[in-house]
Amino acid sequence: MSIAVGGWLAYGGSGDFDSLLALAHTLKADLLSASFSICGDGRHINCVVDGDTFWFEAEKIRIADIDTPELSPPRCEAERIKGEAAKARLLALLNAGTFSLSTGLRDEDKYGRKLRTVTRAGRSLGSTLVHEGLARRWEGERHGWCD
Incomplete structure (x- = not known):
């Protein structure tokens, strides 16, 4: 300093x-970084599950400020396509450099995932996904992605 x-x-x-x-x-x-991959069967250490969930250092994290299309299972083909795009973009964003994780009002969701805002240089990676049309701001409930 x-x-x-x-x-x-x-x-x-x-x-x-x-x-x-x-x-x-x-x-x-x-100061946080890792080499992320897409999650598969087996150990989950540093991998992306979908557009708003990833594993970091063996801890499952749900991005707190966004909602992305579901992949398991998607409700329609349009949701699957957009969900895969959000997943690929989150993978690219996490692998693009160092980042920070911050806790908001709640530490965990009802599924035991850590709720964190992910930022780089003070900017939310979730906001990037929203700006690119791959996510919505989290407003406390899910909204459908199928028309």
């Missing part, structure tokens, strides 16, 4: 200390 402050001051830091703290928090926080 002292190196960051010194660098910030040396390059004309303007007194916006809150911005500096946010930057330092982001740099410090994004």
